[in-house]
Amino acid sequence: MSVKRWVCTLPLVLAAVSAYACPDAPPRGTGDLGLVVERAIGRLQLVESTGNTVLDGIEGLGDLSHASMVYGRDGRFAYVFGRDGGLTKVDLLCRRIDRRVVQAGNSIGGAISQDGRLVAVANYQPGGVKVFAANTLELLAEIPAEYGEGKRAKVVGLEDAANSRFAFSLFEAGEIWLADLSDPRRPQITKFKDIGREPYDALVTPDGRYYIAGLFGEDGLVLLDLWHPERGTRRILNGYGRGEQALPVYKMPHLEGWAMAGRYAYIPAIGRHEVLVIDTDSWTESARIPVAGQPVFVIARPDGRHVWVNFALPDNGTVQVIDTETRSIVHTMQPGKAVLHMEFTPRGEHVWLSARDDDRVLVYDTATFARLAELPADKPSGIFFTARAFRIGF
Amino acid sequence: MWGRGRCLGSLRRLGNAAAVLMVAGVSGFPVSAHPADGEDGVRAAAVPAPARQQQLIHMVRHDCGSCHGLTLAGGLGPALLPVALQGKPVEYLESMILRGLVGTAMPGWEGLLSEGEARWIASRLREGFPDER
Numbered sequence: 001m002s003v004k005r006w007v008c009t010l011p012l013v014l015a016a017v018s019a020y021a022c023p024d025a026p027p028r029g030t031g032d033l034g035l036v037v038e039r040a041i042g043r044l045q046l047v048e049s050t051g052n053t054v055l056d057g058i059e060g061l062g063d064l065s066h067a068s069m070v071y072g073r074d075g076r077f078a079y080v081f082g083r084d085g086g087l088t089k090v091d092l093l094c095r096r097i098d099r100r101v102v103q104a105g106n107s108i109g110g111a112i113s114q115d116g117r118l119v120a121v122a123n124y125q126p127g128g129v130k131v132f133a134a135n136t137l138e139l140l141a142e143i144p145a146e147y148g149e150g151k152r153a154k155v156v157g158l159e160d161a162a163n164s165r166f167a168f169s170l171f172e173a174g175e176i177w178l179a180d181l182s183d184p185r186r187p188q189i190t191k192f193k194d195i196g197r198e199p200y201d202a203l204v205t206p207d208g209r210y211y212i213a214g215l216f217g218e219d220g221l222v223l224l225d226l227w228h229p230e231r232g233t234r235r236i237l238n239g240y241g242r243g244e245q246a247l248p249v250y251k252m253p254h255l256e257g258w259a260m261a262g263r264y265a266y267i268p269a270i271g272r273h274e275v276l277v278i279d280t281d282s283w284t285e286s287a288r289i290p291v292a293g294q295p296v297f298v299i300a301r302p303d304g305r306h307v308w309v310n311f312a313l314p315d316n317g318t319v320q321v322i323d324t325e326t327r328s329i330v331h332t333m334q335p336g337k338a339v340l341h342m343e344f345t346p347r348g349e350h351v352w353l354s355a356r357d358d359d360r361v362l363v364y365d366t367a368t369f370a371r372l373a374e375l376p377a378d379k380p381s382g383i384f385f386t387a388r389a390f391r392i393g394f
Numbered sequence: 395m396w397g398r399g400r401c402l403g404s405l406r407r408l409g410n411a412a413a414v415l416m417v418a419g420v421s422g423f424p425v426s427a428h429p430a431d432g433e434d435g436v437r438a439a440a441v442p443a444p445a446r447q448q449q450l451i452h453m454v455r456h457d458c459g460s461c462h463g464l465t466l467a468g469g470l471g472p473a474l475l476p477v478a479l480q481g482k483p484v485e486y487l488e489s490m491i492l493r494g495l496v497g498t499a500m501p502g503w504e505g506l507l508s509e510g511e512a513r514w515i516a517s518r519l520r521e522g523f524p525d526e527r
Contacts, residue, residue, distance in 0.1 A: 020466060040455075040526075065456075065464030082465055106468055124469060154470065171470070198499070200470075216499055248494060248501030251460055252470065313457055314506060338456070356456065380454070 440510025
């Protein structure tokens with residue numbers, strides 16, 4: 001190699017070294033790592049689920065109320081979506097922020113593409129989706145959520161679909177858009193209009209085939225078959241409230257975390273103390289299970305035998321466990337004050353709960369319901385394990 | 395009826411009409427309709443005790459904050475910062491907190507808050523909501 005060529009290559013070599021050097025970090029995998037959001041102080045706790053311990057704190061992430069994240073396919077980097085529009089790429093091995101951009105005024109969540117190259121963010125203000133290169137956080141595309149005349153909707157329920165596509169819903173517009181980013185700088189948008197009033201969140205099935213949006217303004221859900229988008233959307237579980245008056249909804253349910261047990265899906269009913277069971281062969285209601293309050297998260301243990309449910313105010317200190325064979329409650333517990341989120345270890349032997357108003361994260365054995373560990377945390381909300389890297393829709 | 399968070403089916407249509415009446419009526423209340431008000435717009439007799447105030451601050455920051463943002467700069471719900479609430483009387487905000495707004499995601503909190511508490515929150519919001527201690 002000539003001197004000239006070597007000199008030209010030097011900056012690249014240095015850049016590579018500085019990007020990967022973590023002098024204090026011993027080699028380790030990331031499969032048992034996770035991040036806990038401390039929503040009020042803009043900090044993440046790096047945790048490990050083998051010994052149930054906190055490894056480190058990562059600060060400087062801005063307003064993390066309602067923060068969520070996705071993981072890159074190497075399980076090393078997390079992409080954290082902050083309420084204040086911040087998109088932060090966090091390095092779990094080096095235990096630090098790799099890079100960060102403030103890309104909007106107000107955002108709600110995001111998704112990572114099937115190939116891990118694109119990170120998309122759903123924004124409330126200004127309403128729309130922005131797509132970034134996962135490695136550099138360079139902005140590649142902007143998709144304003146325009147509807148009507150000059151209006152922009154808040155974007156919710158942004159999910160990854162196969163082949164560099166993202167699906168998302170427009171809250172005020174009542175539309176679902178499917179964006180194809182095969183050419184990331186030239187997104188191709190397919191719009192599904194008049195799908196129903198106020199889609200508030202969405203999910204994709206574990207196989208990635210169906211995108212389902214929940215409606216807040218009506219009783220029902222909207223189904224889009226991502227294998228056949230040309231067939232359009234269809235309404236399912238129409239009028240599940242049977243015209244009865246709903247309760248005041250003190251916290252919006254979350255649909256991400258599709259609870260699937262065999263062919264049956266478990267989802268939160270809005271404004272009702274019920275979990276709805278959907279037969280995914282016929283897309284009809286199969287059952288409804290009375291629970292202790294208005295469900296927020298309804299999440300299946302990875303083996304599908306149990307479904308764990310937490311609740312909105314004033315029942316947010318309660319967690320219930322549904323047995324999917326009998327469709328009955330097999331356990332009710334009061335693990336702490338304001339239980340905001342639940343995350344299973346990858347194979348489901350443990351579950352981690354965040355008890356916001358106790359400033360603690362709790363670890364439970366999912367077979368015995370015994371409490372295994374308590375970790376101090378400042379107003380913890382979301383808990384995200386790296387196993388999400390390998391799941392469609394997470 | 396329209397005081398509950400959300401109505402369904404035929405109730406919803408009825409509720410929308412009621413909501414319009416509610417907004418028109420409540421926002422039209424002159425501030426002087428409450429002669430017992432203190433200078434800060436909070437009825438002296440109904441002011442929550444200091445310990446309860448701390449609970450309310452926590453509740454607004456975290457539970458209201460799940461839609462309006464921890465900093466109250468807005469989210470699914472609108473911003474609740476003083477600049478955004480200019481021109482909205484305390485009575486209107488109190489009513490909005492207690493009864494919600496039909497046809498939107500805003501629930502009525504009257505099952506969890508007293509009138510005095512809602513009024514205290516409304517007043518604090520108008521002047522810039524305190525942080526948790």
